[in-house]
Amino acid sequence: MSSTMLALLASGEIVSNSAPGRAAARLQEELAQRRIDLITTVSSDDAGAMLRANSAIQCLLLNWDLPGCGNPPALNVLEQLRARNLQLPVFLLTDRETVSNMPRRALELANDFIWILEDTPTFIGGRIQGAIERYSHAVLPPMFAALTHFARVHEYSWHTPGHTGGTAFLKSPAGRAFYDFYGENMLRSDLSISVTELGSLLDHTGPIAAGERYAAKVFGADRTYYVTNGSSTSNRVIVMASVTRGQLALCDRNCHKSVEHAITMSGAIPTYLVPLRNHYGLIGPIPPDQLTEAAVAQAIQRNPLTSTADSQRAVHAVITNSTYDGLCYNVRRVEELLGESVDRLHFDEAWYAYARFNPIYRDRFAMYDSDAPKSHNGPTKFATQSTHKLLAALSQASMIHIRDGRSPIEHGRFNEAFMLHASTSPLYSIMASNDVSAAMMDGPGGTALTGESIVEAVAFRQVLARLKREYNDKGEWFFDGWQPDRVIDPSNGHKHAFHSAPAELLCNEASCWLLNPGDSWHGFGQLEKNYCMLDPIKVSITTPGMQRNGQLADRGIPASIISKYLDNLGIIVEKTTDFTILFLFSIGITKGKWGTLINALLAFKRDYDANQSLSQCLPNLLAKYPMYAELGLRDLAQKMFARMKELRSTAKMSAGFSALPDVDCSPVQAYEALVRDHVEVLPLNLLAGRTAATGVIPYPPGIPLLMPGEKFGQAGSPALEYLQVLESFDREFPGFGHDNHGVEVRDGRYHIYALRREAAP
Template identity: 60%
Template sequence: MTEYKHSLGMLALLVSSPPDKRTVFGRALDQLVHDVEGRGVSVLASESLTDAASILRSDPAVQCVLIRWEMDTSEGHADCIKLLVKLRERNTRVPVFLISDRTTASSIPLLVMQHADDFIWLPEDTSRFLSGRILAAIERYRQAALPPMFGALVKFARTYEYSWHTPGHAGGTAFLKSTAGRAFYEFFGENLLRSDLSISVGELGSLLDHSGPIGQGERYAAKVFGAHRTYYVTNGSSMSNRVILMASVTRNQIALCDRNCHKSAEHAMTLSGAIPTYLVPTRNRYGIIGPILPQTLSAEGVKAAIANNPLVKKGIDPTPVHAIVTNSTYDGLTYNVTRVEDLLGESVDRLHFDEAWYGYARFNPLYTGRHAMHGNPADHDKSKPTVFATQSTHKLLAALSQASMIHVRDGRNPIEHARFNESYMMHASTSPNYAIMASCDVSSAMMEAPSGQILTSESIEEAISFRQVLSRMHSEMLSKDNWFFTCWQPPTVQVGAATVPFHEVDPVTLKTDPNCWVLHPNAVWHGFGDIEEGYCMLDPIKVSVLSPGMGDDGNLLASGIPACVVTAYLGRQGIVVEKTTDFTILFLFSIGITKGKWGTLLNALLDFKRDYDDNAELELCLPDLYNAHQQRYAGMGLKDLADEIFAAMKKHKTTANMSQAFGTLPQAEFSPVEAYEKLVRNDIELVTLDQAAGRLAATGIVPYPPGIPLLMPGENAGPADGPLLAYLKALEAFDKSFPGFTHDTHGIEVEDGVYRMLVLK
């Protein structure tokens, strides 16, 4: 057998006991392997069905499976049948050959014949002929496996044509003319550079007019993701949101906007000249942003919001033309989208779901009805709103950074392609990155049935396993009057008539029953009060780990462990988290997460507990922090640090101030575009927080986390002792006291620890 190497080369898996060269059959099988390898196909041998199952589950590079029928001695060939069934659940296309002789043909069950693609009768046919059939099957599979745009890109890159067009590195050769360039070439590799092409390459079509293989790829993605139309985007969902808003809304038209919006929505409002009317979501004691309640989305709620919007002045049509809602939220809360469509459909013709963190939802039944492109696109009711979805394909699917897609389902008042594409071209580059487009293509192929459900199910399973282990450890520690971390999730689950602790629930139930994750009214754990039954669900793969310190009543406990200290400790151990608030740490269980990764995380949390309980010296457990700020943290242990930060959080009321600040909708005096026009004219000045009372923000003020606007351009910062400035002052005071734990607030400039912000003159 040839040595197997991971590459784009051809690979066949032979499931057989070693051929006995003393027999005719054994010699024929050995010759077949030799001839297959002679055609450039690597052959990986597996001597048991169990081992073969492991290979097929873990290595998608296998492009052909050869199974010797007689090696299965189980009753009724049950083991072989099980292998084939499991294989077809994951991959319906990979060619499977059964190797046998004519004497056993009549004993092969119908189910096996349905799952196999071809049969090899040894030694009747020549090995040369049979190896040719295997090669042909592999080549057909390879052609079908690559999605349209990526397949065309691979084919073009292999033609080795001379380049007389941009980019100037000409397939990478220009980089070879300097030391730094050669290092760049060797780091990224020839294929990436050869596929970095110009829009002049007609064979690949154009992203701007959606033609050729690029257009084919977008149509393929539309089929996979359940859209009427799909657009590849190479500058992230930030561009996607701007494209949609600018195609749908123009100056002085009203757009309903989730206040829990990405800053790209703010930019889109500025670019389009729209008048935003904000839909304010709920928030719980941890500062986790909840859903916008149904009464806010109802026709009456929308009318009230517009009536109370000071930007809707005389002469402006009060009818909203567009609505944007974040689904799922950063922390993993997902809407019943059908319900949202019915509610907002009474007010607007176009609904826009920002699903940047949620591109996988269509591919698992757990999320049925909770994503924009739900159900069959052919069944979309044309009398209902046109629906847009933006997805950051790179965030939780397999794609390169900045890869994004726009999905469209046409309903009422649609924006036909020609008009929509004008907005698209306004934001797209004439020199798009072909590797990013190809990764969108590949992401679609990976999620096409049946693999999409398998991949998402594996992510859900890993997240549930982690949640249950952490929940069990917390329960055991609690029974011994000890502390440990837990997850933000229901502590118990109703299974039939029984109420079962979360860590004791059958994982299959948690994986398949959405009711386990639905936010039921007035449940203490979620903290969103009397929420409508079935309206909102927690996505299991977005795991918020809770550190001790917050009481169920929203008041801080006598002692606690700020999450920022835990995050710093994890970072020292090479674990980078997604988001940290006062008492929550967010981890994303994407399709790239394995048991090894979350096992390492659990061990790190246990290590933190040990070092915290022992008050280990910061010099040992947080050496980077200690060395950078030795004078501030000299002589302190890990528990000392946590206690001091917790005391400061109590003093400055950071958690309470955050809830009050984000629960307050500031007074808007200028629209975002009007404020931006003043910024361009330099009608602005930089002031301290003490000087900001009553002033209008010139830019968005966006604390991270949670990453949503505290102040939008043109909004009033309020009184000096009001909730908005009180929160910013609390962050400022905290940052001065704890170097190394400063907050990241977009729109705030920090100089010598003093917060400053741009305001309109």
């Protein structure tokens, strides 16, 4: 914490040569002596803007007669503040006569009063300082508060880490540069598990345990565990605590590779649930008819691996929510369907930790029923959340949330799996950032922060849609957003084109984002009504070329070229497919940030239409691959699009991921063969009829095309055809190659580990 405190004085009389103005000046001098900086503003509009923009403010001194908007303006400031922060101390500057006539609401929202013309500056300054100190202590979550206190003690340490609070770095030039870059506080708070005052992450004791209990309350769980190795580790902990050799697990085929690893390590027998795909190749939800008790039983029966299982009933089920592209299930409905077949539901919500804090996501996250009376009739639910992805936390910060139901795993047993994966030297800064993320989401702050993200995402989407409409009216092309064409106001039934719909409607009404049955924009067919919703803050920009009937147009612009162009401007996208680019509107988004993106998209259009030289718009590409020197931006786009159309890359991708391959052995059996070196590395043309020894995971979309133990199929199989398309494209267009986990590229050819024939069952 900074040793200097900060207060805001909002009063129209600050600059006047009046008795209140002179009293305010004397108060400012007194506060300066107490190391309290005082910033001033003279209107309600300025005060509201300052409170929104500067979270370092620790106290508000508010003149009841403040000029500005609202009736009265000071009450408007109070209402805005309390919508974001219930704890900030507020002193009303007024006189005793005014207080007797003040609205009850103002009295409820303020903490105290200052009689600036009656009390001495010393007395008032002491009250303000005391309020700030209490606020500074109360605003810190448990574990972070203990960590900051310990770091201030400056004790001599004889334990690890060896840099002992950063002092070791000061003994060399490189170390000094490291120290100066990261700062003393980060290094002093890098502590050993030997520090008993902070408790233990492995035993869940002390301030660390208090932080986990606090996070459980904030995120609506019965229990929460801090994880310092990312949600990849969180997924492994849950799976290995819940299911083991000889037991069945239902697994969303749209799973992160950490789930594949967890299934492999646990020895569980997976039965896969296959999600839908649309014309863009984007991954949709698992249809509800695949989640019924009868459908699950049939899927288990069809799986040849399940014949060796201890029981034909699945123990565990893993569902990805939301999907990478922002599709959110109605979890209440999923629980109703899958709860008939399995006692433990595991939702991978790595990209979705904010859902609890905005009503637009109601019933669409794992801990949705945390306010309901506890019932042991429903399945036990787990959620993994990457706190660092879309909340404010350090990389690798993750949480596991648990709500107990049928077949719970008590803490002692669960913690054995936790300790199996947790480091005995966790980074305290990561745990503290989990703590702070929970504090930021607690109370009205979570709603305010998530609401701001939605507002900015909606504003960007509407600007994009308006530009698309205006260019279309002129017969020109532009980018579009993957979102509904029209929305309906449920209060009056009025239909709005998306670009002209009231922003307030889009920001607050979940029905505007539903994937309604048969709507052509989403491309997932006759989905059950209210089953799936598009998250407004995950924005996919679509590029020309793909039509809604799944056919390619005569002309198009591959999304990878636009991503490369944006990268040259310092704009890094989250994900690129053939014709979509994904941007995440996290709580750190600003109007300036997305305004710059709009300008960059307009610049691309100008350069594309002018067929600008690649030396001007893609100099980094040209420097590395001079083979493109004779091409302009439009030339390159048309050449790539023509090849994609010839290869049918998007259709081949959908085909490759839509059908489950035949299977030879379980993932753990394939892994054991890999460890024993009962494998060989083969090019694509020799993989027909063979079995994958490792997962094959093309990025994008970053989900398994083949799991360990699954067959490549015969020559011309969907999986092999898609890999051949990728290989061919990568050779022809260097600099635009794909990232495929489980694939080695040798002289431009894809090679993959396969089980030796004698090793395959």
